[in-house]
Amino acid sequence: xxxxxxxxxxxxxxxxxxxxxxxxxxxxxxxxxxxxxxxAYGMYPGPGIKGAARSIGYWLLPFGTYGWRAQPFxxxxxxxxxxxxxxxxxxxxxxxxxxxxxxxxxxxxMPARIADFLSWAAVIGIAMLALRRIALPEVRILTSAYDYxxxxxxxxxxxxxxxxxYHAGDYAFWLSLHMFFGEVLLILAPFTKLSHIILFFMxxxxxxxxxxxxxxxxxxxxxxx
Amino acid sequence: xxxGTFCNRxxxxxxxxLKRLLEDTGGKTYYQEMxxxxxxxxxxxGTIQKTLKxxxxxxxxxxxxxxxxxxxxxxxxxxxRDPRQVPAYKIQSTLGEIVRRKGNVDNAFMHMxxxxxxxxxxxxxxxxLYCPHGIDMGVMFGYLxxxxxxxxxxxxxxxxxxxxxxxxRAQMDVTDKDFVETFEWxxxxxxxxxxxxxxPVDKQEADILYTVNAREVKHYPEDLAEAAILFHLAGExxxxxxxxxxxxxxxxFAGDWEACKLQVQSVYGAMERLxxxxxxxxxxxxxxxxxxxxxxxWAGRPDGRPPVRSIHYVEWLAEALRTGKxxxxxxxxxxxxxxxxxxxxxxxxxxxxxxxxxxxxxxxxPGYFRExxxxxxxxxxxxxxxxxxxxxxxxxxxxxxxxTKRDQLLATGAEMVIAPCHNCWDAIRDLVEEFHVPIKWSFxxxxxxxxxxxxxxxRPENS
Numbered sequence: 001x002x003x004x005x006x007x008x009x010x011x012x013x014x015x016x017x018x019x020x021x022x023x024x025x026x027x028x029x030x031x032x033x034x035x036x037x038x039x040a041y042g043m044y045p046g047p048g049i050k051g052a053a054r055s056i057g058y059w060l061l062p063f064g065t066y067g068w069r070a071q072p073f074x075x076x077x078x079x080x081x082x083x084x085x086x087x088x089x090x091x092x093x094x095x096x097x098x099x100x101x102x103x104x105x106x107x108x109x110m111p112a113r114i115a116d117f118l119s120w121a122a123v124i125g126i127a128m129l130a131l132r133r134i135a136l137p138e139v140r141i142l143t144s145a146y147d148y149x150x151x152x153x154x155x156x157x158x159x160x161x162x163x164x165x166y167h168a169g170d171y172a173f174w175l176s177l178h179m180f181f182g183e184v185l186l187i188l189a190p191f192t193k194l195s196h197i198i199l200f201f202m203x204x205x206x207x208x209x210x211x212x213x214x215x216x217x218x219x220x221x222x223x224x225x
Numbered sequence: 226x227x228x229g230t231f232c233n234r235x236x237x238x239x240x241x242x243l244k245r246l247l248e249d250t251g252g253k254t255y256y257q258e259m260x261x262x263x264x265x266x267x268x269x270x271g272t273i274q275k276t277l278k279x280x281x282x283x284x285x286x287x288x289x290x291x292x293x294x295x296x297x298x299x300x301x302x303x304x305x306r307d308p309r310q311v312p313a314y315k316i317q318s319t320l321g322e323i324v325r326r327k328g329n330v331d332n333a334f335m336h337m338x339x340x341x342x343x344x345x346x347x348x349x350x351x352x353x354l355y356c357p358h359g360i361d362m363g364v365m366f367g368y369l370x371x372x373x374x375x376x377x378x379x380x381x382x383x384x385x386x387x388x389x390x391x392x393x394r395a396q397m398d399v400t401d402k403d404f405v406e407t408f409e410w411x412x413x414x415x416x417x418x419x420x421x422x423x424x425p426v427d428k429q430e431a432d433i434l435y436t437v438n439a440r441e442v443k444h445y446p447e448d449l450a451e452a453a454i455l456f457h458l459a460g461e462x463x464x465x466x467x468x469x470x471x472x473x474x475x476x477x478f479a480g481d482w483e484a485c486k487l488q489v490q491s492v493y494g495a496m497e498r499l500x501x502x503x504x505x506x507x508x509x510x511x512x513x514x515x516x517x518x519x520x521x522x523w524a525g526r527p528d529g530r531p532p533v534r535s536i537h538y539v540e541w542l543a544e545a546l547r548t549g550k551x552x553x554x555x556x557x558x559x560x561x562x563x564x565x566x567x568x569x570x571x572x573x574x575x576x577x578x579x580x581x582x583x584x585x586x587x588x589x590x591p592g593y594f595r596e597x598x599x600x601x602x603x604x605x606x607x608x609x610x611x612x613x614x615x616x617x618x619x620x621x622x623x624x625x626x627x628x629t630k631r632d633q634l635l636a637t638g639a640e641m642v643i644a645p646c647h648n649c650w651d652a653i654r655d656l657v658e659e660f661h662v663p664i665k666w667s668f669x670x671x672x673x674x675x676x677x678x679x680x681x682x683x684r685p686e687n688s
Contacts, residue, residue, distance in 0.1 A: 028279045028283060029279075030279070031278045031282070032278065033278045033280075034522075034529075035522050036276060036278050037278065038522035038529075039529070040529030043527065043528050043529060044529075066354065066355065067293055067297070067354065067355040067356070070296060070297075074291065074293060078357070136292060137306070138306065138311045139290070139291065139295075140308065141308035141309065141314050142288075142311065142313055142317070147290050193287055195286075195287065196287045199283055199358075200287070200357070202283070203283055203287065204358065204359045206280055207359030207360075207361060208359070210361075213529065214518060214529055215518065216571075216575040216576020219575060220576040220577065220578060220579055220580075224603070225354065
């Protein structure tokens with residue numbers, strides 16, 4: 001089972017993930033329409049790029065925007081989850097070994113202590129996001145089973161990975177389950193809301209260009225995100 | 226009855242049709258007919274397939290349902306935090322639902338969508354600043370309004386407003402002749418006080434082409450005189466066009482994109498005909514948004530700019546004060562606590578936040594200016610934007626919506642609020658009446674007239 005999940009299945013998941021997200025990004029750009037969107041995307045590359053970079057950059061900064069500062073609980077939950085969700089898959093020692101074995105690509109590995117911390121942080125972040133969905137009426141009204149499904153798909157690799165890491169239970173079983181859920185996540189990403197892995201950047205770049213090119217970026221200091 | 230005589234899918238195309246619809250006072254029959262108006266589902270879905278591009282599709286699709294937009298919406302905040310006022314919910318339950326159902330929605334749904342689009346969103350675009358994905362629900366509501374307008378589900382006043390633009394190329398029944406005559410008459414009224422004051426009409430290649438809001442012609446003609454006086458005192462080479470002078474667009478509020486295009490083309494036509502160095506528009510927010518920010522796209526201009534550089538009145542004024550074309554008598558500067566209303570349409574949506582502060586630094590004595598909180602691009606809508614001010618059917622909701630601005634104003638402790646935007650000005654006037662708030666409100670022009678120094682060579686001889 002391990003060989004299958006670490007070999008062909010892993011390669012397949014990576015392909016679906018990267019090709020799928022790339023296609024989503026290409027579709028997104030191809031579907032932009034200067035007149036319908038009312039943004040002259042191609043005409044002002046300078047303000048466009050500046051606007052896009054500011055729009056993405058500030059939102060990647062914890063408490064970097066008015067929105068983040070207005071909602072500290074959400075901000076903490078968001079960054080706890082996303083720090084782990086980005087760094088753990090790439091730089092956890094076990095992951096780098098599997099990646100090297102399967103593809104030959106060697107990424108540096110992070111110390112185990114940091115990996116532990118980030119993994120727990122991600123789980124806590126997910127729990128906080130779930131709690132928000134239950135507790136806050138303004139989030140509850142928007143929440144559907146699909147939103148919990150996405151949280152579950154995101155949580156599963158972390159939880160199974162932690163169980164395996166602490167050798168709680170049958171290690172081989174939990175490791176396989178962990179790999180399975182990790183690959184499920186990779187495969188689902190392009191077809192679900194997880195596509196925000198790439199579309200977050202596209203969408204933020206778009207609104208940044210909108211403000212940078214059309215809605216005043218050229219007039220002043222730029223939007224105070 | 227698939228379509229009514231008043232309430233139907235056909236835009237107003239003639240003066241006769243416009244007058245008939247106006248005679249249906251308050252839209253009584255119009256709204257009665259709307260209850261039986263059928264939804265043309267093929268048209269609805271066909272339009273969506275043609276016009277819902279990846280930006281909007283993605284916005285609808287990747288909304289994380291996180292609710293971070295909730296607190297950004299003033300209508301949510303003043304509705305006792307009713308979850309049905311959360312921007313993401315409002316757009317998902319209307320446009321999102323129409324898309325999910327592939328246009329298969331009924332009359333009752335369209336009524337709900339109409340109320341949501343015009344009474345629960347002013348298209349102020351504030352929520353877009355608070356969404357991690359940068360989802361601008363104001364933009365989506367603009368799109369939804371277009372779909373609703375096409376189906377005939379549009380508030381009576383806005384059907385009329387869009388019709389006005391189609392018939393008169395103005396938001397009111399003000400003809401080109403009315404405009405020129407009113408302007409000339411107002412200037413004559415002030416000729417004695419300001420010798421040499423004129424209104425140059427259709428002057429070729431002037432430095433400034435001035436465009437206005439039809440309301441000024443019809444209801445506030447002093448505004449025209451004040452504009453003329455300030456240009457005169459600043460020594461500007463300016464003109465007004467005998468046609469293409471109307472900068473506003475109720476068609477934009479209505480979602481009548483065809484009328485939007487007709488309207489801005491009339492203004493761009495004047496620019497092309499008279500070849501001014503630049504255009505200056507009056508103190509109006511949505512007029513600037515329509516003609517300068519969005520208009521070029523309606524007119525199909527790939528550079529996203531009007532034919533000549535076009536600026537808002539506050540930009541011209543700041544420049545005139547900065548360069549000394551207009552000089553303020555320091556003794557006459559404002560000496561009461563004063564605040565400024567940041568209009569969504571040119572502050573949040575056109576980046577002019579520092580320009581208005583620059584004006585304040587010239588016209589308010591030090592120590593008297595109070596910022597609202599929040600301010601600049603994070604300011605709240607006045608409560609009457611996006612057409613909300615003018616819709617009788619939603620008057621109670623609009624009055625409720627004024628609470629945010631009332632409380633913001635009261636918190637500043639200001640005795641006066643400067644509102645260089647017709648919509649904001651109206652909303653503030655109404656909130657003062659509705660809630661008996663002790664605050665004065667004003668455009669910039671009348672304040673400037675009172676404090677600007679008249680150069681010696683422009684003074685009347687007997688003074």
